[in-house]
Amino acid sequence: xxxxxxxxxxxxxxxxxxxxxxxxxxxxxxxxxxxxxxxxxxxxxxxxxxxxxxxxxxxxxxxxxxxxxxxxxxxxxxxxxxxxxxxxxxxxxxxxxxxxxxxxxxxxxxxxx
Amino acid sequence: xxxxxxxxxxxxxxxxxxxxxxxxxxxxxxxxxxxxxxxxxxxxxxxxxxxxxxxxxxxxxxxxxxxxxxxxxxxxxxxxxxxxxxxxxxxxxxxxxxxxxxxxxxxxxxxxxxxxx
Numbered sequence: 001x002x003x004x005x006x007x008x009x010x011x012x013x014x015x016x017x018x019x020x021x022x023x024x025x026x027x028x029x030x031x032x033x034x035x036x037x038x039x040x041x042x043x044x045x046x047x048x049x050x051x052x053x054x055x056x057x058x059x060x061x062x063x064x065x066x067x068x069x070x071x072x073x074x075x076x077x078x079x080x081x082x083x084x085x086x087x088x089x090x091x092x093x094x095x096x097x098x099x100x101x102x103x104x105x106x107x108x109x110x111x112x113x
Numbered sequence: 114x115x116x117x118x119x120x121x122x123x124x125x126x127x128x129x130x131x132x133x134x135x136x137x138x139x140x141x142x143x144x145x146x147x148x149x150x151x152x153x154x155x156x157x158x159x160x161x162x163x164x165x166x167x168x169x170x171x172x173x174x175x176x177x178x179x180x181x182x183x184x185x186x187x188x189x190x191x192x193x194x195x196x197x198x199x200x201x202x203x204x205x206x207x208x209x210x211x212x213x214x215x216x217x218x219x220x221x222x223x224x225x226x227x228x229x230x
Contacts, residue, residue: 009153034218043117043203043221044156090155099144099207100171101219103155 002027002095006104013081014112021076021107023065023091032094033074034101035065039087047089050074061085086111115139117222119204125228126194134189134225136204144207145187146171146219147179149200156203162187194229201226 003026013019025031032051036044048059055067065076074091091104120135138145143164148156148171158171162181176198178190187206191198205219 004155006155036221041223043223044205045221046218049218092156099219100146100158100161101156103148103157105153105155 002031002093002102004091004093004102004104006089006091006107008107009105010108010110012110012112015083016080019076019078019081019085019109021089021091021109023074023076023104024072025074025091025093026072027093030069031074033065033067034092034094035059035063035074035076036090036092037061037087038090038106044090047076081109081111083111083113085109117204117206117220119202119222119225121225122223123226125230126191127230128195130194130229132191132194132227134191134202134204134227135186136188136222137186138204138206138220139185140206140208140220141184142206142208142220143184145181146205146207147177147187147189148203148205149173149198150203150224151200159189159202196229199227199229 005024034049035047038044047063048057050057050067088106088108090106092101095102117138146161147159150156157173160179162168165184180188202225204222207219
């Protein structure tokens with residue numbers, strides 16, 4: 001069965017530092033992968049998606065993610081974090097038909113000034 | 114462009130009461146979804162509707178019913194609310210089906226925060 005694991009529940013970084021959020025998936029074929037961000041009290045906003053092709057995917061707000069099939073990973077990165085990036089981040093995989101998604105448990109990011 | 118609109122934003126119920134959560138999208142999307150979000154568990158799919166007139170169970174459908182009223186609207190009903198249904202509920206919509214090869218991401222509403230006492 002498909003699954004998504006986000007090993008880090010909470011991460012704290014200093015403003016201006018680099019960021020990497022981990023995501024591992026379990027899926028038998030080529031996965032369709034997503035990263036979403038959720039600001040407090042808000043819905044989920046799509047940061048980026050991977051369907052095929054180039055394994056380094058650029059998203060909004062300066063985020064990127066790299067798909068590594070050998071490691072079953074799709075880690076999210078940002079070179080320099082801003083205070084406004086404090087939020088919860090969800091990795092998700094497309095599951096079966098009708099665009100259904102399976103989400104990881106999320107990683108809550110705190111940013112220190 | 115409102116996107117996906119959910120009402121109400123907050124609700125407190127007593128155990129055993131019934132409640133319908135409303136969701137509407139103005140993007141002409143075929144598919145709509147209801148999720149619940151609980152701490153440490155991410156979002157879990159309750160029900161989805163691939164197209165107008167169809168609905169199917171997701172991962173956690175027990176205790177819920179849904180209605181796809183038309184292409185725009187997809188409601189979620191709790192017939193007899195239980196404390197275990199205290200959660201944040203999200204509605205989402207997406208444009209295309211996997212079968213078309215055009216896998217568009219889901220667009221989410223801002224959520225309904227539901228507490229059941």
